[in-house]
Amino acid sequence: MADVLDQVDERETRINEMRIQAIRNAGRELHPIGECHWCNEPFDAGSPKLFCDATCSTDWGRRKR
Ligand SMILES: [Zn+2]
Numbered sequence: 001m002a003d004v005l006d007q008v009d010e011r012e013t014r015i016n017e018m019r020i021q022a023i024r025n026a027g028r029e030l031h032p033i034g035e036c037h038w039c040n041e042p043f044d045a046g047s048p049k050l051f052c053d054a055t056c057s058t059d060w061g062r063r064k065r
Pocket residue numbers: 036037038039040041051052053056
């Protein structure tokens with residue numbers, strides 16, 4: 001019985017680690033997509049911006065954490 005619980009626990013821990021890793025990677029590998037990553041406001045073609053302003057950037061960062 002304890003073994004089964006340990007296995008479930010271990011699997012959940014691994015899933016959580018993967019989620020955390022995915023969030024970290026998203027933050028590190030954020031690149032311009034032609035629109036705001038937070039509110040999807042479209043930018044001019046070729047714009048290197050990630051967010052339309054600091055508010056979106058802050059909100060995005062807060063959500064990720
Ligand atoms: Zn925005």
